[in-house]
Amino acid sequence: MKFLRILPLVLLTILASCSNNEEPAVDELYGLSKIKEITNTTHTIELYKHMGGLEQGYNEIALKIKDNATNQYIKNATFTWTPVMHMATMNHSCPKSPVTKVSTDGLVYEGYIVFQMAQNATEYWDLKIDYTINGTSYTMTSVIDVPASAKQRVTTFTGSDGVRYIAAYVDPHHPKVGVNDMVAGVWKMQDMMTFPVVDNYKLKIDPRMPSMGNHSSPNNVDLVQTVAGDLYNGKLSLTMTGYWKINLQLLNAAGTVLKGETITDAVPASSIYFEIEF
């Protein structure tokens, strides 16, 4: 009898000690799966992503870093990452965000990289990660696998202002029939290695179903930024399942169309677009 009275206490203690270990209570990696491990002599970085591996387009990447010696994950690292495309005649980078901590107490860091082109037989991407732990700098580099996406999720073009732009589809990951919160990003190529976010532009959308008379959907809301430096937000209406081509027009802050056409009977598609199928 006495044992039974103690048992809850014992169990509570065990549970408390279990939850007291390094794992935070919230699963920061919920819905993500590990896609890659990069190692140097001192550390290992694990890359995580939602819905499979990296691919051409916008990639939201989570990462964790582990001390090879202690096998402990490190909370206080700071990162900069540099994806580089190795082409026959030149190298270039792509749009990317800084790497930030998901939560102060957590172990997961995150950011995005927009691969504007896919690898092929002779051209490939690698990812260089420079990081600092307690004032000591380290680096590691690895080739990464960036296959082409099944549907067009990123488009690169030169605007009428002569600037080279990249627009990428971000959300919804899982489109539904109805009104979807749509997110996309717009960047420009400052030089081969610098691709900053473009601020205060507008990305007009016109979703169409080319397989069914190229009909549109009502009550879409064009994408704009709420905060400079952020991605662009709007509303995407989808009236049915199937293949949709989201025709785009990029407008600068003055409202001038830099690229893309209005859809008419004579112009069934814009020169810049995203594709989704569900």
Added chain:
Amino acid sequence: MNHFGRNNFTIFKMKNFIIIIGLCFLFPKILFAQEKETDTITPKDLTEVIVIGKKAQLYQKQAKPLATIDEYLQQSTKIDMIRRGSYAWEPMINNMPTERTLVTIDGMRIFGACTDKMDPITSYVEVSNLSEATLKSGQQGACHGATIGGSVDLQRNRAGFSNLGWNAAVNTGFETNSKQKIVGSAINYANNSFYIDTDFMFRDAENYTAGNGQEVLFSQFRKFNISSTSGFSFDKNKLLEGSIIYDKATDVGYPALPMDVSLAEALITSLKFEYVPESSPIENWETKIYYNTITHKMDDTKRPSVPIHMDMPGWSDTFGFYSKTKGTLRNHHFIADLNSFYNRSVAEMTMYPADSNEKLMFMYTWPDVKTLYTALFLEDNIALNCHSSLKFSTSLGNHFNEVASELGLESLRIFYPNMKASKNRILPSVSSNYSFDENGFSYGFGLAYGQRAPSVSEGYGFYLFNSFDTYDYIGNPELKNENSLETSVSMGYKTQKWSAKMSASYFHISNYIVGKPDASLVPMTIGASGVKIYTALDYATIFNTDLNLEYQFSDFIQWKGQLVYSYGKDFENQNLPFISPLRYFSSLNFKKEKFLSSIAVQGNATQTQFSPFYGEDRTPSYAILNFDAGYSLDFEKVKCGLKAGVENILDTYYSTFSDWNNIPRKGRNFFLNVSFSF
């Protein structure tokens, strides 16, 4: 003989009476025919009855006994039929289509499962199932639910206890135009406490030809219908009756529409308990529970070229009950009816892209809409004296809708971001009628008010293509109730030889629901002109007047005439769609002993008040000539009825204001109907 037998016998006698006066038109039916002996004052009712007939006796009553229900109904001056092909015409009452009317089968609510109204519920029954159709104009039809234009109650055929023993009948028919073959049979059995009626009918028709000899492609149909009603009486004044109808149509062409139907299937079941108390103010108490289920599949696979292949199935299931009491207390003849139904309507659309690697395009056109309706209807018909009566009726209904499909709800929220999944409406109705009858003159006057809820399509439809005005329609869950204020007058005069009846009704309908184009929207259907959103006009007015005349030249020869005039405008004085132009009918009928014959002319004046906004154009006038003759042969145990005739004798090419996309009607058609009863 028990009470039911006697009631049926009275009705049967009345029917003979009807047959004698005339064959195929409307008659004021006197309710409460089975009066209590102590009560000599009988109030009149403005109900009209279209006699459809009782199985073997079909041939006696009708120019073409084995005509379709549609052909029977359109004989009424208050009914017009919207025609999209040979099959499944949509009845309009007082120039109002399905949404504004109420069609019931023995008081049961049934809802078609097709978003394009290709299956009005009249298409799920057969003439062999029915004895008559009771037509009530305006709010007088509110007994079984909310209506604006009126109601038609299709009454099941039941021999009941009138013919004891076994009875059987065989009906066959053939029509040259469309090569329609008709075969039917009926087997009935009755003893003192039990009866069972069964019937079967099969129709198979090919394409028909129009007046110029041109074949109307995709106008074929095939259907069969089987039904049974069985009753058991106990304690002499209690009856339990079960009824079932199974109807299946396949390969139905709709020449006026871009799609046909591969399957339209209905199962209609009910169980009724009827109680006739003795020496009580309550004459009759009837309670029924019912269930029906409809499956409807549109099909475009037989069309030579379609921009995109699509499947459009629909389902409609309805559970319901009613409990209706009729009684008499001094000079008050009252009815109380508590009724309720639950309906679930779902329709989908799946489109197949030309590139088969692409994912299918899918959406709900009716997003699993659930409707729960409950109402109490009360009527008191007060016989003021032996000439006049005053009738009051009122009904209060609760109408609840819910969109059960999450996908469907999300679809509608594209248009209505703040839309709630459910909506409740209260539907009141009041009506009063005064009637006076003396020395052959009769007058009637009525005043009524009623409301209706939007239909499933009007409230929740999603990209429903209307091939008439070529717009895609979007439902509007925020619509207000449509409400109608109506007045009606009728006058009649009757002598031995003459009978004349004029009636007129005027409807002022507020929040009149129509589709309005929204230029900002892009249609989904390939080739559509635009998108219309259901919205409400401030008001619309509809006026109908009709004249029915009969003159008995001699014991054998009788003349009949019908004249109908209608008028419909919206609040901006624009024409409403499907308003009949001046319409007339005239027939000369001959009947001597077992031979009868008639020659009839029917026509419309030019439709000048048409509505281009709703896709209408000017329909030219037409007139056609019909002839029929019949003879009945009585052998020892077998009665045989023969009926033959020609419709559209002059092979006129014509279409009417209610022919969808002006498809032409049938050219010359010879028919032969033969029936045997044992």
